[in-house]
Amino acid sequence: MKLISLRLTNFRQFKSAYVEFADGDSGKVTIIHGENTQGKSALLAAFRWVLHGYSGIINSITHPNVLVNREEFEVNSDASASVELMFTTSSSEGVFHVAAIRTLAARLQGSHIHHDGIVKVSITNRTTGEGTQTLKDADATAFLRSVIPFPLLDLLFYSGEGIDKLTSSVTAGIGGAVRAVLGFNVLEEAIQNLSQAKAKFEDTLHKSADEQLKKKIDQNNKLISERDLNLEKKKDFEKRLLELSTEALNSSKELETYAEVKDLASDQTRYLTSIESDRSRLAAASGELKEFIKNNAFTIVSRRASVEGSRLELALRQSGDFPSAVSKRFLDELVQANACICGRPLEPGSHEHAKVTSLRSSRARGAEFHEAAESISFFLKEASDKHAERVARLEYLKNECLVIRARIESNLVELADVQDRIENSPVDSIIEIQAKIARVHDEIGGLKESVLTANREMFRLEPVIQKLSKEIIALSVKRDETRIAQKRIDFINDAISELQLVIDKGTDIMHQKLNELVAEYFMKYNNVDGFAKIERINRGSGLADDFRPVPLIRNSKGEWIEETGANRAKQQCLSLAYIRSVLSVASRLDEVATGGARILASESYPLVLDAPFGVFGGSGDAGPAASVCSSFTEFEGQTICFINYANYLLLKKTLDDDSYVTKRFYIQSFVASGPVNHDLFGKNIDVFSLFPPGGAVAQLYSEIKPI
């Protein structure tokens, strides 16, 4: 790649500027002089912006809002900034002339700026002279990024203000540049893409493993066997159930033929119960009858005595003979007292005397008579009263006993008859049948439960089996996918191995070469006792190792050890040594790359350096700045260097050599206060104040003029 020219329009402080660089041949140096803040870094940003857009801009002051020169907005609300970079690039198809233009269209609305960027690239095959091809936007961007991969941007368009970057432990950008030069970034991306593809296939492989399928099939087969077995059992149960039901039905029918016997048994029970009950009643009735007879038999049987005795007693009482009203002893007492019963004197010969005497002789009775008469009255009273009631009661009790007894007798007869019939009936058979029916019903109950259990088990198993079957089908499909996936994985693994091998080999060679070159250049620039090496940092599988330039110093034993806290000048030397080493390798890839390691075409790259000597300090020709500066012609590609006046004075001897610097420019800035004059390159140049009194960026506009 060789840079031809750069044109700026309304870009930052550049109102209009155009630079044609020294011939792209090796060793040709272009110097652009500019004081601090006049636009050197903006110029570097212009390179990076046109090639990589905003992502290439490393300075925050180049925010889109301030990218357009503000002076333009004073006359027009619509303004645009653009950068046009012309360069050539080589490929196997020839040398192409490229005009890359990036434009930012902006509109000022109030205090806000709205912008819209476009990029356009025109490519002309300079070797063949074929027609121009114009790319826009995405295609143009992609093309530019393929010419200068992003990691190379920091290396080729180098800001002296970021000297720590190349030697710090944060090495991503540096190693990335090397990888970009070698094309390892492409290989890494390929490996990454392959790994991602592989991961997907592995995922497929994992999800659809044969083992899983086998397990599912085994599980399903087991469940199916279980279900079938259950079904068989259920059928057996049902068959047996049918047999038993028939058997139970037959037994019941058979039992019906013995219904009469069953009735007999019932009758027997009924008779026995009745007889037993009647016997109890009879015992009670007999007891009562016995007690009644005992108490009343005599009086009942003495009916004649009582009837006739009562009649006679009544007659005797009416006649006054029974019993006598006056006892003999009383009459004796009357006679002895000579007194009548009526109270009159009982005069012998008197009527009263005669009556008493008569009574004494004929009618008077002794105490024994009275006692006997009283006993008769007592008997008659006892025997006569309630006779009819007693007889009726006797009749009732007798009949009750007779009725009960007759009923017992009758029942006994019936019972004997029933028992006779039972005796002659096949009771044993009935009992046997009844027992059989009971057994059959028991078994039926058990079988019904078994059938229910079998049904429940089948209901449980069926959906599980169906689900498993679906899973098996799905797994079978996946198994096929697995086999394909495995083949793809194997293929990817082979591809990755190949790529990794290329990366490893290329990295080894690159490391070796860089080690040699960095050590050589660093020693040369540093100009003091010091050594450097390239440290290799493993970034993991599928990734090329990273590189980090490390300054070395000798310890007290004379051994080389890493120098920590190296001064900025030393770091700058190391950075430039590293950059040069990379460019050197890039221009001679054929020497370092083997096999498939060389992805990009062998090409020398330009180097654009912004303030590369800013930190060296004044050490004259012997200092590292002088060493670096004087080595620019040894660089493999063209070199463009932005330098301020102070450093120019330091390196004046080298830079004033026209054979060394083939083109020179200075950035001229205009401010309200007028130009500032400097003696530059032997000529008087007006250098304007860096910060105009008004302080407005819009008032600053620059142009680049050849010296």
Add this chain to the structure above:
Amino acid sequence: MDTFFGPAGADKKIFTHYWEVQLFAASVAFQRGLKEDLPDKNGTDIDYDTFKSCGYWPGFLNCIALVESGNPDHLLPEYEEHRISLFERYAESGLRILDSEGFGEFSESMFARKLTTIVCVPGGVM
């Protein structure tokens, strides 16, 4: 006589004491108007002590004597032996009747039936 005479508590026995049987037999015989002469009559066969617990007996004894004679004088002490003899004759006759009619084999119900028959027979004292 075993049916209606036996120790107290025996299942089939109607009468507990022998005097009860004698009294019952005498009443049965008097009911039917049958009395027998007593062989080897000594006039003192009755053991009065056995009748002590029965309030009916003296009345029954005196009553059949009065009915038999129709003369209240037979209640006088001097007729006591006659009265006893009369009772014994009826008792003897009654026992014979009971024996001849199988009272000894009667159950309670049969006894009751017989008893009722005796009372209710048209030709009886009723």
